[in-house]
Amino acid sequence: MLGFVTITDTAGSADRLLAETARALAAQGLRLAGAIQKNIDRGPDQVCDMELRILGDDGPEIGITQDLGNCSEGCRLDTDALAQAVGRAEAALAQGVDLVIVNKFGKQESFGGGFRDFIAHALAQDVPVLLSVPTEQLDDFRAFAGDMAEEIVPGDLIPWCLARVQSPA
Numbered sequence: 001m002l003g004f005v006t007i008t009d010t011a012g013s014a015d016r017l018l019a020e021t022a023r024a025l026a027a028q029g030l031r032l033a034g035a036i037q038k039n040i041d042r043g044p045d046q047v048c049d050m051e052l053r054i055l056g057d058d059g060p061e062i063g064i065t066q067d068l069g070n071c072s073e074g075c076r077l078d079t080d081a082l083a084q085a086v087g088r089a090e091a092a093l094a095q096g097v098d099l100v101i102v103n104k105f106g107k108q109e110s111f112g113g114g115f116r117d118f119i120a121h122a123l124a125q126d127v128p129v130l131l132s133v134p135t136e137q138l139d140d141f142r143a144f145a146g147d148m149a150e151e152i153v154p155g156d157l158i159p160w161c162l163a164r165v166q167s168p169a
Contacts, residue, residue, distance in 0.1 A: 001128040002119075002148045003160050004105070006135055012039050014132035015103060021130070021157045022055060022101050030099055030165060032056050033092035033122070034129075035085055035115065037103035050077075052085045055101060056092030082108065086118050093122055098165045102131040110140035123148065128164035130157065 007014040015037045022036055032055040039050055051061040064081045093100065100122040108114030122129050130152075133141045142149065152160045 001126065001164055002123060002145055003128070003130045003150050003152045003157070003164070004133045004141065004145075005130075005152050005154055005157065006133050006138065007154065008135055014134075015039060017154055017157070018101055018103060018130070018132060019053075021161070024158055025099065025101075025161055026055075028162075030161075031095075031097040032099055032101060033089055033095075033097040033127075034101040034118075035089055035103050036101065052082075052103065054085060054088045054092065056095065056097055057088045059088060062088075077108070079108070079113070082114055086115055089115070089118055090121065093118070093125070093127070097127060099161055100127050100129045102129065104132045104134060105137055105141045105144070106134060107137065109144070110137050116144065128161065130161055 019036045034055045035052040049065045051063050053061050062085045102115045109116040
């Protein structure tokens with residue numbers, strides 16, 4: 001009950017796909033928890049800012065980037081903000097949900113942080129999880145997921161989710 005998609009074509013494609021999937025599933029009445037990433041364009045020659053919308057939570061979006069200045073090459077992820085996002089997603093999961101969607105199994109999750117424990121908590125409660133996995137993290141994701149993970153082609157996300165919710169494995 002752990003589905004993942006890997007998209008390599010354009011920046012933000014996986015985020016947009018998961019956001020569209022979450023909207024469609026919510027419109028069908030599914031109760032969701034997790035997080036969807038939105039990239040905010042800052043203009044030419046600027047890196048984007050990232051915000052997370054917490055599914056199943058009415059609170060504001062959480063900015064997860066920190067401004068380190070134009071010449072900085074360091075990691076811009078605000079790990080405190082990410083931890084806040086995970087906490088709000090955990091609270092939504094505790095309310096009872098049909099499905100979890102997480103924007104990605106990224107570097108933080110590969111290192112044991114980020115949404116990694118949240119994903120494990122959902123799976124332990126038999127809640128299906130859908131997420132994206134960048135190609136750079138596929139090996140770490142497979143080590144985490146073992147034989148639970150199922151790769152899904154982008155056009156099959158909604159049917160996969162509906163099948164898992166209606167008839168859990």
